[in-house]
Amino acid sequence: MLLTLTLTQPNAAQPGATSPDRFQPASDLGFLLHKHPERLQTQTLSFGTASVFYPQVSAQQTTVALLLEVDPVGLSRTSRPGEGGAPLEPYVNDRPYASGSFLAVALRDAFGTALTGRSKARQALADQALAFSVYLPCITARGPEDLPERLFGPLGYAVQATPIALDPLYPEWGERPYVELKLSGQMRLRDLLAHLYVLLPVLDGGKRHYYLNDAEVDKLARHSAGWLDTHPERDLITRRYLRFAALVRQAEEGFSQSNSSELEQTAPSASLRPRLHDERLRWVADQVAASGAAQVLDLGCGEGKLLRLLLELGQIRQLVGMDVSARALEIAARRLNLRERPELAARVQLLHGSLSYPDSRLKGFGVATLVEVIEHLEPHQIGPLTQHVFGDAQPRTVIVTTPNREYNAVFADGGQDMRHPDHRFEWTRAEFAAWAEAAAQTHGYALTLHGLGDTHPDYGPITQAAVFVRHNG
Ligand code: SAH
Numbered sequence: 001m002l003l004t005l006t007l008t009q010p011n012a013a014q015p016g017a018t019s020p021d022r023f024q025p026a027s028d029l030g031f032l033l034h035k036h037p038e039r040l041q042t043q044t045l046s047f048g049t050a051s052v053f054y055p056q057v058s059a060q061q062t063t064v065a066l067l068l069e070v071d072p073v074g075l076s077r078t079s080r081p082g083e084g085g086a087p088l089e090p091y092v093n094d095r096p097y098a099s100g101s102f103l104a105v106a107l108r109d110a111f112g113t114a115l116t117g118r119s120k121a122r123q124a125l126a127d128q129a130l131a132f133s134v135y136l137p138c139i140t141a142r143g144p145e146d147l148p149e150r151l152f153g154p155l156g157y158a159v160q161a162t163p164i165a166l167d168p169l170y171p172e173w174g175e176r177p178y179v180e181l182k183l184s185g186q187m188r189l190r191d192l193l194a195h196l197y198v199l200l201p202v203l204d205g206g207k208r209h210y211y212l213n214d215a216e217v218d219k220l221a222r223h224s225a226g227w228l229d230t231h232p233e234r235d236l237i238t239r240r241y242l243r244f245a246a247l248v249r250q251a252e253e254g255f256s257q258s259n260s261s262e263l264e265q266t267a268p269s270a271s272l273r274p275r276l277h278d279e280r281l282r283w284v285a286d287q288v289a290a291s292g293a294a295q296v297l298d299l300g301c302g303e304g305k306l307l308r309l310l311l312e313l314g315q316i317r318q319l320v321g322m323d324v325s326a327r328a329l330e331i332a333a334r335r336l337n338l339r340e341r342p343e344l345a346a347r348v349q350l351l352h353g354s355l356s357y358p359d360s361r362l363k364g365f366g367v368a369t370l371v372e373v374i375e376h377l378e379p380h381q382i383g384p385l386t387q388h389v390f391g392d393a394q395p396r397t398v399i400v401t402t403p404n405r406e407y408n409a410v411f412a413d414g415g416q417d418m419r420h421p422d423h424r425f426e427w428t429r430a431e432f433a434a435w436a437e438a439a440a441q442t443h444g445y446a447l448t449l450h451g452l453g454d455t456h457p458d459y460g461p462i463t464q465a466a467v468f469v470r471h472n473g
Contacts (some may be wrong), residue, residue, distance in 0.1 A: 001068040009325035025059035050106040100204030103268035142205040157185040196225040226384040293366025300373030304332030322351040362393035390443035398468040406459040
């Protein structure tokens, strides 16, 4: 993997030039980077070897190269087991050639001091915006084709991203996710390095990032200070970056407390914390409130986040959470403090059960909610679930939320992956609508479809929802 960085000081050598660049030859890049232009410097990193050298040095133009040789066999030894993937995947993969996350880590390692903006010998130059260009012959860019422009353009770069065919002889194999990327702009070196450090992994967006752990998440805060907050793609960048640490998923799914508090500790700032799941739960609670129901059933209640919100609704006299996971129910009981609050025992009940089986305990409710649950069942269980909820239990109102698979294209892996390892499927808007319309028609419900959370102009909302109200309610 190769990255070159070129500094151009066109006036440096012109006699009598009046530009402030006059006395500052481009070869001073060596002072800014703390790397001598005449020396080849090699560093051993945990995933390979990084070399820094200067392919061209002149007063007008100086180029530094960072060459990263990833050791895929060494990597396979340090990879975590049980992550799925093809059997030979640890050995045969594109990481040695294209991974932006490794390159970012190598960049930070090689140019750490420059990234802080300090230069012992040329501080004034380090503080100055200079004419830089960056060349990456091959880098992974997963997701929408215009992503490189969307990420670097707003920061003031001219961006040229050319998709690379997998094999020029076989155009039908397609081109993405690799691009040849050229960036140029007038900026301080420290800003340029910070942009690359944060955005290369965002552009890459691969699933396996052994070296982007919680500590790296913290670094996002440090290296994005001053530019990320006003970046039009701030949410996308944050989401993709945090995804490296696999934290976004856990947050979105509202999984265990330990996981979400882990996120709270490691997320760089409150403004960066993904609020999707909380917003979704709030929306569902509002719908429940609007229904006026006094008996509420939360199907697939998990660890009881929604139950907690619903408890605040005075209108609810009976609140029942049901889940197939006994462990989740134990956690829910603990979170709701059911033992210490005997007054709740009359109002709240937790049931162990499965939506794949008919269950007479589920009858007689005003509202049933299924928040991010259906996608956890096998596709062949959706028919029985629909029958058990709409046909047998027959709550007056049913509220269902589920991911919109189309929106995944915005995510790091360009929609090749589902949002959580336990998801058995994720539906497009059309698939969800088809299921919902059939369920409404068959069982006599009126249906309204909704989109929740961030909405992409082409791919639609991040979360899709349906509210069913029984006709003869
Ligand atoms: N509704 C919760 C949890 C969503 S995670 C929330 O929004 O926070 C999905 C939940 O569905 C998990 O708790 C899982 O145990 C549960 N689940 C999966 N299959 C199920 C089934 N067949 N019957 C009931 N619950 C199920």
